[in-house]
Amino acid sequence: MIKAPNIILVGPMGAGKTTIGRLISQSMDKDFYDLDKVIEDNAGADIPWIFEREGEDGFRKRETQALASVAQSDKGDSVLATGGGIVMREENRDILRENALVVYLYASVAQQLYRTSKSTHRPLLQTGDPKATLKKLFEVRDPLYREVATLVIETDSRHPRSVANKVLDAIKRHLKEETTTS
Numbered sequence: 001m002i003k004a005p006n007i008i009l010v011g012p013m014g015a016g017k018t019t020i021g022r023l024i025s026q027s028m029d030k031d032f033y034d035l036d037k038v039i040e041d042n043a044g045a046d047i048p049w050i051f052e053r054e055g056e057d058g059f060r061k062r063e064t065q066a067l068a069s070v071a072q073s074d075k076g077d078s079v080l081a082t083g084g085g086i087v088m089r090e091e092n093r094d095i096l097r098e099n100a101l102v103v104y105l106y107a108s109v110a111q112q113l114y115r116t117s118k119s120t121h122r123p124l125l126q127t128g129d130p131k132a133t134l135k136k137l138f139e140v141r142d143p144l145y146r147e148v149a150t151l152v153i154e155t156d157s158r159h160p161r162s163v164a165n166k167v168l169d170a171i172k173r174h175l176k177e178e179t180t181t182s
């Protein structure tokens, strides 16, 4: 078992945060949280419903509350998969940086499009041109993911298990380097 701080995964819709987060939590023997699921449980409603009734702004307020409660309450025992828009608020970026080892799962826009195309539960992609939406979001968010992340892992053309192994190796290497340099 690896000794490590809380791990938080960031990245665009379809990067695999939920899928990879669950896999690495099992390998590291840590609890797994999915922030979108925490928000839904707290609201007693699903994300499309929250967007419809409260708008994106209402959803973002709920997202910040959920992030603060999960990130600050668990000390070293959890893996948290966030939603793609978590980096949009500066206060969220501060919470991310201060409370965990943040891993950016990178996926190209083509892969994001492919991986999100079978699902309708992402309100921001219910547009006539999801590819253009993903591209626009990526241009704004990619620098913000990089700003908060300590590790960046490429996920294109990799099976989820292989991405998870790559993340685990990178975390191990990082923690070893931290121990030898401190």
Ligand SMILES: Nc1ncnc2c1ncn2[C@@H]1O[C@H](COP(=O)(O)OP(=O)(O)OP(=O)(O)O)[C@@H](O)[C@H]1O
Residues within 6 Å of the ligand: 011, 012, 013, 014, 015, 016, 017, 018, 019, 020, 036, 081, 082, 083, 084, 115, 116, 122, 155, 158, 159, 160, 163
């Ligand atoms: N490395 C991968 N290769 C192929 N398919 C993948 C990979 N990672 C995830 N997927 C698939 O892509 C889809 C989206 O993955 P997932 O829900 O984990 O993404 P996410 O980053 O959590 O997205 P969101 O930000 O919307 O919550 C799922 O069907 C999942 O099985």
Ligand SMILES: O=C(O)C1=C[C@@H](O)[C@@H](O)[C@H](O)C1
Residues within 6 Å of the ligand: 012, 013, 036, 047, 082, 083, 084, 085, 086, 121, 122, 123, 124
């Ligand atoms: O990229 C985004 O802004 C979002 C991603 C999803 O995980 C959800 O958090 C929600 O659909 C918004």
Ligand SMILES: [Mg+2]
Residues within 6 Å of the ligand: 017, 018, 019, 034, 036, 081, 082, 083
């Ligand atoms: Mg997810």
